[in-house]
Amino acid sequence: MLDKPASALRIRERLIESERLMDETGCYDGITELKLRNQDPLKFETLHTKLRAYCVSAREMARRISASPGVREVGEMVVAIYTPEGDAIALSNGIMVHVHTMSRFIKWMIRNGYEENPQIRDGDVFANNDAFIGTVQVPDVMDVMPIFHSGRLVGWAGAVCHELEAGGITPGGDVALAQERFTEGLFVCAEKVGENDELRRDYVIRCERNLRMPIYWVLDEKAKVASCIDMRESVKALIDEIGLDYWMQVSKEFIEEGRRAQLARTRQLTVPGIYRGHTFYGHVTAGKPGYQPLGDPDWLYNIPIEMEITADGKIVMDFEGTQPWGYHSMNCTPAGMDGGMFVTLTQHMNFEGLVNDGAWMATELKLPTGTWTNPDNEMVATATSWALLLPAYGVFQRLLSRSFIARGFVEEAFVGQVNSPMIEMGGQSQYGTPFGMAHFECAAAGSGALAIKDGLDTAYVGWNPESDMGNIEIWEQNMPMLYIGRSIVPNSGGAGKYRGGCSFLSTWLVSKTDHLRLVTSEHSSRVFDNGGLCGGYPAPTCQKHRAVRDSNIFDLAENRAPLAHHTGTNPYRSELEVRLEGEHVTLEGPYITAPHKTGDVFTHSYNGGGGYGDVLERDPVKTAWDVENGFLTWEAAEGIFGIVLDEDEEGFPVANLEATKRHRAGMRAKRLARAKPVSEWMAKERERVTAADFAPEVKKMYASAIRLSPRFTKDFSTFWDVDAKSTFGVE
Amino acid sequence: MTSYSKEVIADLVAGTLPWPQTRRVMSAYKDDDRFFKYVSVLQDRVGWSDPILLPVGDHLFICQSGEERVTKCECGHSFGDYRRNWKLKAAIIVRDNEELLREIYPNSDLPDPEWMEIREFICPKCGTLHEVEAAAPGYPIVHDFEPDLEGFYRDWLGKPLEPSSKGG
Numbered sequence: 001m002l003d004k005p006a007s008a009l010r011i012r013e014r015l016i017e018s019e020r021l022m023d024e025t026g027c028y029d030g031i032t033e034l035k036l037r038n039q040d041p042l043k044f045e046t047l048h049t050k051l052r053a054y055c056v057s058a059r060e061m062a063r064r065i066s067a068s069p070g071v072r073e074v075g076e077m078v079v080a081i082y083t084p085e086g087d088a089i090a091l092s093n094g095i096m097v098h099v100h101t102m103s104r105f106i107k108w109m110i111r112n113g114y115e116e117n118p119q120i121r122d123g124d125v126f127a128n129n130d131a132f133i134g135t136v137q138v139p140d141v142m143d144v145m146p147i148f149h150s151g152r153l154v155g156w157a158g159a160v161c162h163e164l165e166a167g168g169i170t171p172g173g174d175v176a177l178a179q180e181r182f183t184e185g186l187f188v189c190a191e192k193v194g195e196n197d198e199l200r201r202d203y204v205i206r207c208e209r210n211l212r213m214p215i216y217w218v219l220d221e222k223a224k225v226a227s228c229i230d231m232r233e234s235v236k237a238l239i240d241e242i243g244l245d246y247w248m249q250v251s252k253e254f255i256e257e258g259r260r261a262q263l264a265r266t267r268q269l270t271v272p273g274i275y276r277g278h279t280f281y282g283h284v285t286a287g288k289p290g291y292q293p294l295g296d297p298d299w300l301y302n303i304p305i306e307m308e309i310t311a312d313g314k315i316v317m318d319f320e321g322t323q324p325w326g327y328h329s330m331n332c333t334p335a336g337m338d339g340g341m342f343v344t345l346t347q348h349m350n351f352e353g354l355v356n357d358g359a360w361m362a363t364e365l366k367l368p369t370g371t372w373t374n375p376d377n378e379m380v381a382t383a384t385s386w387a388l389l390l391p392a393y394g395v396f397q398r399l400l401s402r403s404f405i406a407r408g409f410v411e412e413a414f415v416g417q418v419n420s421p422m423i424e425m426g427g428q429s430q431y432g433t434p435f436g437m438a439h440f441e442c443a444a445a446g447s448g449a450l451a452i453k454d455g456l457d458t459a460y461v462g463w464n465p466e467s468d469m470g471n472i473e474i475w476e477q478n479m480p481m482l483y484i485g486r487s488i489v490p491n492s493g494g495a496g497k498y499r500g501g502c503s504f505l506s507t508w509l510v511s512k513t514d515h516l517r518l519v520t521s522e523h524s525s526r527v528f529d530n531g532g533l534c535g536g537y538p539a540p541t542c543q544k545h546r547a548v549r550d551s552n553i554f555d556l557a558e559n560r561a562p563l564a565h566h567t568g569t570n571p572y573r574s575e576l577e578v579r580l581e582g583e584h585v586t587l588e589g590p591y592i593t594a595p596h597k598t599g600d601v602f603t604h605s606y607n608g609g610g611g612y613g614d615v616l617e618r619d620p621v622k623t624a625w626d627v628e629n630g631f632l633t634w635e636a637a638e639g640i641f642g643i644v645l646d647e648d649e650e651g652f653p654v655a656n657l658e659a660t661k662r663h664r665a666g667m668r669a670k671r672l673a674r675a676k677p678v679s680e681w682m683a684k685e686r687e688r689v690t691a692a693d694f695a696p697e698v699k700k701m702y703a704s705a706i707r708l709s710p711r712f713t714k715d716f717s718t719f720w721d722v723d724a725k726s727t728f729g730v731e
Numbered sequence: 732m733t734s735y736s737k738e739v740i741a742d743l744v745a746g747t748l749p750w751p752q753t754r755r756v757m758s759a760y761k762d763d764d765r766f767f768k769y770v771s772v773l774q775d776r777v778g779w780s781d782p783i784l785l786p787v788g789d790h791l792f793i794c795q796s797g798e799e800r801v802t803k804c805e806c807g808h809s810f811g812d813y814r815r816n817w818k819l820k821a822a823i824i825v826r827d828n829e830e831l832l833r834e835i836y837p838n839s840d841l842p843d844p845e846w847m848e849i850r851e852f853i854c855p856k857c858g859t860l861h862e863v864e865a866a867a868p869g870y871p872i873v874h875d876f877e878p879d880l881e882g883f884y885r886d887w888l889g890k891p892l893e894p895s896s897k898g899g
Contacts, residue, residue, distance in 0.1 A: 267887055268761055271785065273878035280867060282846060300846055300867060311882050352760065402876055406785055408769030410744055411757050451789070452746040452753065491838055497789070498746070526843035528865045534789035535860040537849070540839035569838040613789045614860040635837050668858040675822035675853045678872070682819075689869045695845040698867050719871035 011120070011153055015085045015110050028087070028361060031256040036249055047242070048254055048354050051090035054234040055079050059092040059159075062227035068164050068216040069478055070440045071223065073470035076162035079227045081235060082106055082144075084153045088357040089251050095140075095464045097343035098160040100360050102142050104134030104335045106156055109190050118192045122148040125194030125225055127203075129166075130187055131382040136336040138184045138383045139163040139173025139438070141217065143193070143224040147232045149239045154247060157231035159224035164438040165213040165426075168383060169290070171436035172424020175383035176521035176590045177290050178329040184383045186210045186217075193221070197229055212426050212436025258350075258358020265349050266313035266362070269412065270403035277395045278304040281388055282526035282542065282697075283328060284589035291592075294327035300527065300697040301330075301372070302705060303392050304712070307399045317341065317396060318366040321705050321712035325375035329521070332385035337365055337373050340393045340462075347465050348400055348412065370708055387522040390419045390462050391529040394610075397448070397462075398533050405451055405534070415448025415455065415500060415610040417462030418530045418541055421523035423604045427595055430480035430512035437478055442522075444469035446493050446501030446608035449536060454622075455493055455501030455609040457631065469504075480513035481602070484553075485565030488629075489605055491636045496536030496611025497618050502631050503539075505566055505605040509553060510596045518602060520545060520591040536611030545591045546574055548601040551582035567603055569633055576601060615641050616664050620655030627653045642667045689720045692727050703728040733762040740765065741772045766888065779807045784892070785883070787876055790859050791817070800880070800895055806857035816874040818862065822855040827868070844868075 021030030037044040059079045063071055070076040078094035086106030091099045105128045114120055128134060129141040144158040168175030168185030178184040186207065193203040199221055207221070208214040239247045286297040304321040325331045332340075342360050350359050367374035372388055397416030404412045420443065426436035444467050447460035461467045472483045485507035493500030510516050528538040546567055556563055556579070568575035577584055580601060587593065596602065620643045626632040627645060634653065637643045644659035692699055705712045706724050716724040724730075735743075735756070742748035743756060770783050773792065777783070781794040781803065790805035793813040802810040802817040810817035826832050826849040832841045835849065842849075842865075850864040850872070864873060885891040 268763065271878050271883050272887065273876060273880075273883070275876050276873050277875065278866070278870070278873060280847060280865070282843075302867065302870070311879070311886055351758075402787070405789075406787060406876070406878065408740070408744075408765040408786075409761065410769075411753060452743065452748075453750075489839075491836070495835060527847040527867070528842055531865055532863045534791075535862060537835055537863050538865045540836045540841075542840055542842055544840050571833075571838050571840065616860070633837065639837065640835055671824065671853060671860070672822070672855070672858045675824045675851075675855070675858075677855070678819050678821050678823045678852070681823050681825065682872075685869070694868055695843075698846060698869065701867065702869070716871055720869075 011084055011115055012110050012113070015107065018085045028256040028259055028358060029252045031252050034253050034257055036246070036253050037257060044250065044253070047250060048090060050238065051081055054231050055081060055090055055092035058227040058230040059094055061230060062159065062223035065219060065223035065226055066161065067219040068161070069470060069474050070164045070438065071161050071220055073474050074440045074443045074468040075464065075466050076440060076443070077160065079157070079159040079231060081231055082156040082158060083251050083255070084155055086110060086156065087255050089155070089254050090356060093466050095160065095162060096346050097136060097339040097463050098140060098142060100342040100357060101134045101136060101140070101335045101339045102144060102158040102160060103357055104338065105142055105190060106144055106158070108133045112190070120146050120153065122146065123196040124192055125199060125228070126190060127188045127193040127221070128190045130189045131333040131336055131385070132378045133190050134335045136332070136339050136382070136389070137385050138168065138175060138187065139166045141188065141220070143221065143228060145225070145228040145232055147235050149236055150244055152244070154239065154244065155235060155251065157228040157235070159227045161220040161224060163220060164216045164440070165211050165436040166383070167211040170424065170519045170592070171212055171426025171517055172422070172438040172519060174386070174422045174424060174438060174521050175329055176424070176519045177592060178381040178383045179292055179294050179327040180381055181379045184329070184381050194225060197225070199225060212434060254354055255356055255358040258354045258356040259361045260358070261354065262345070262349065262359040262362035263313035266309060266315060269349065269407055269409050270309050270400070271406040272309045272311055275307040275309070275399040275402055276305070277399050277531065278302060279391045279395050279529055279531055280527040281391055281524045281529045283330065284525040288589065288592045296700065298697050299326060300701045301388060302701055303388060303395065305392065305395045305399065307396065309403060314362055314364065316364045316366065319371060319373045319392070320366065320368050321709045322368070322371050322373060323701065323704050324370055324708060325372045325377065325380050329381040329383040330385055330387040331372045331375050331380045331382050332389050333382060334365070334367055334374050336382065336385050336389060337367055340389045341365060343463060344393045344396055348397065348414070368708060384521040386463065387419060390417055390522070393462055394418060394448070394530050398531060401451065401533060410451040413451035415494070415533045415536060415612050416530070417448065417460070418445055418539060418607040418609050419522050419524065420445035420461050420606050421604065422521050424519045425479055425517060427515040427517045428480070428513045439475060439479065441469040441475060441506065442606055443467050445606050446503045446539065448530070448609035449494070449496055449498035449500050449612035451534070451612055452498070454498045457488065457502045458504045460501060460609070480511055480516055481508035482511045483507070484509050484563055484601070487566040488631060489608070490569055490630055490633045492539060492608035493631070494530070494532045494537045494539040494609060494611035495615045495640045496532055497613025497615065498536070498611065499618070500539045500609030500611050503606040503608040505603055507564065507566055507601065507603045510598055510600040510602065512598060514597045516596045518591055518596055520604060525589045530607070530610050532610040533612050535614040537615070538610045539608040541607045543605045545587045546576055546603045547585040548576050548580045549583040549585065549596070551580045551599055551601050553580060553601060554599060556580070564601065576603065616668060618643065620657060620660050624653045624655045638663070686720050690722055690727065699728060703730050706730045733760045734764055735762055737768050737772060740768045744769065744772055777805050785878055785880060787878070788861055791861055793878070793880065795895065798895060804854040804857060804859060804861070806854060806859065808854050808856035813880070814877065816872065818852045818872050821852040821861065824851040824853065825849070
């Protein structure tokens with residue numbers, strides 16, 4: 001039954017008051033004492049566990065309503081319960097990045113007078129996918145519903161699904177070709193899309209008429225509304241049981257407890273100080289069809305991060321020195337940056353206790369205005385913001401990991417996440433109907449190594465700790481392509497004492513269509529967008545795309561001749577070139593090109609993670625197993641790791657320990673002979689810096705960073721003993 | 732309170748603790764006495780007696796060396812005052828062409844050396860590879876970590892360091 005509010009909610013005043021109390025006391029909503037927790041800790045913990053159970057159960061139920069393989073197969077969904085002011089109390093598993101972005105969305109509505117118009121009433125459904133209001137990118141569509149009890153707003157239930165189609169200039173959700181907001185697709189800007197527990201028909205019609213594959217979005221909407229109603233009713237029943245006053249107090253204590261726990265955990269697991277790291281991202285689009293000449297086509301992004309862990313355990317992350325926003329889809333809003341921080345914290349530090357917005361409150365992000373992390377123009381596109389967000393938070397993971405190593409918690413040290421390139425498509429389906437879809441098998445990249453073991457192979461992405469590539473058969477039902485290969489890519493993890501997890505590569509045969517647009521995004525060109533740690537190497541993450549148009553694959557199949565199932569390990573002549581005839585294509589940067597048709601072959605590779613430790617310390621026995629199983633090649637074992645392998649009587653590789661020892665001694669000697677003092681290298685390099693003898697994109701990167709950041713300018717000038725501004729012609 | 736024997740910590744650090752046991756350590760409440768056991772394990776491992784104050788890498792430690800606090804390689808080589816960037820005193824190999832990059836990346840697409848180089852920071856005495864940077868040409872070398880050593884011992888561990896006349 002609907003619960004009508006007795007009077008105006010005045011929630012905006014309550015939000016302002018809550019923030020004032022936090023400023024004054026340093027504690028969430030002025031909760032300086034955890035009274036209910038102290039009164040009955042068991043009841044306190046039990047109640048939070050119940051809330052979490054409501055969330056997990058609501059999400060699982062909702063996944064069965066969705067038609068999207070993204071939600072059903074790989075779990076691209078999260079739900080959470082919020083306070084009336086919009087702070088997360090409890091959440092489900094799934095794409096946890098959005099727990100805090102939804103918080104921003106709720107607060108945005110409160111601040112913008114939604115109480116008066118369009119009004120917040122029981123049974124209302126509000127939706128949003130505008131990143132400047134609160135989400136990461138256009139396909140991340142969130143729905144929230146208020147929870148009323150006894151005529152009073154007592155909380156919110158919220159749910160997010162990553163949509164596989166957003167109706168943008170290119171098909172799919174991560175709209176690669178978008179260069180401004182106006183080409184990103186269907187926007188729902190904090191809009192009331194439902195009343196009385198039902199979605200409005202006119203909203204559904206708008207979705208149906210503006211999306212290539214509305215069934216995904218519309219059924220996901222129904223799934224989200226169902227999950228919100230489920231959580232709402234559970235919370236109301238709980239309030240009936242524990243009383244309204246108790247609920248209002250305990251929900252805030254949960255958050256304050258989460259904040260305190262985060263600070264305590266930082267003091268327990270890390271070491272105070274300043275940590276620094278960086279990564280890069282190359283964006284190459286020159287000459288590609290469809291790009292408007294709004295800005296430079298090729299861009300090198302530097303992503304430096306300075307992290308301070310303060311004496312009281314606060315984590316402060318500063319992105320000063322990074323690049324400006326651009327006319328591409330990789331910009332990120334502060335909401336997205338918050339989300340990245342939240343999902344990383346939940347994986348690395350909040351593995352016990354209450355997980356909620358309290359953890360986020362114990363951190364601070366410094367996002368320089370005008371950079372891709374905080375654009376000073378709300379018309380910019382953010383549809384592929386993960387392209388820069390994932391590498392950035394990979395750096396954060398490495399910085400945190402160094403602190404874990406310093407403190408002795410080596411089992412928590414993790415070289416971090418990598419970008420996992422997205423492939424999206426649209427056109428005519430195998431059923432002869434229009435379609436559009438993001439292929440979400442990318443939700444299973446290789447992870448960075450740990451400080452005590454190799455990374456996970458094809459089993460991790462930063463945005464969803466519950467990573468899953470989905471079943472081939474399900475994907476094949478949804479697109480006009482058939483798998484002819486899904487293979488581990490040898491040597492795709494960064495080398496190290498512990499190697500990064502390997503990636504996989506899919507090889508598809510385009511089938512039963514004359515018009516298939518394939519588009520890729522979130523993969524770096526010309527530079528690696530990840531790193532190693534403590535001597536480990538970055539993973540090779542600047543792969544190009546390879547395809548064959550008008551291939552002879554059907555003839556080969558008819559003649560029972562061997563097909564190409566992967567690209568192979570020869571970087572100069574792929575298996576496609578060896579096995580197939582046709583027009584061979586190798587393309588750098590986003591794969592934006594003319595449509596494919598039946599008989600074409602396309603490959604798409606995901607990324608492995610960075611390595612940990614010195615390669616010459618890698619376990620030879622484990623390496624022999626890796627070679628046997630295709631994670632490393634024989635050549636890499638010997639050439640990179642210095643491990644000599646023999647064959648046993650059945651032809652399997654076995655480590656020759658004595659020969660390995662000798663070979664490694666030689667490699668170490670060669671390493672020392674080849675190395676030169678850093679001071680000598682710097683003296684020579686300084687000449688190049690003074691002359692600004694760099695590629696145009698590198699020069700542009702320096703000039704942009706110098707324009708935006710006094711600190712970068714000072715650090716660069718001091719390090720090389722030059723005047724950075726005059727070196728790069730910055731006024 | 733959770734606590735493990737020094738042997739368990741030694742195996743954990745060496746990566747030789749059986750996985751089911753490692754998994755339990757990862758899932759359990761953290762052991763508050765970890766730091767000094769960890770340092771003790773590392774102290775047993777190194778072949779020198781300068782007290783380790785803080786590990787900063789896999790084979791790299793800040794230690795008390797007489798009156799100074801220095802960054803030291805496991806082999807005993809000192810990179811000098813721990814407050815300065817140890818990398819500036821290291822040896823370096825820079826992979827900035829296809830041939831050198833191909834040695835590490837035998838079958839993948841390579842970075843454009845005009846856009847990115849791989850820098851390897853090596854102990855000039857024993858040849859241990861301590862850190863790798865993937866950076867644009869001309870990018871300043873990163874000072875990875877400046878710990879608040881005094882504050883850590885005083886405020887977090889409750890065991891203030893003896894004053895040091897040199898090196899912080």
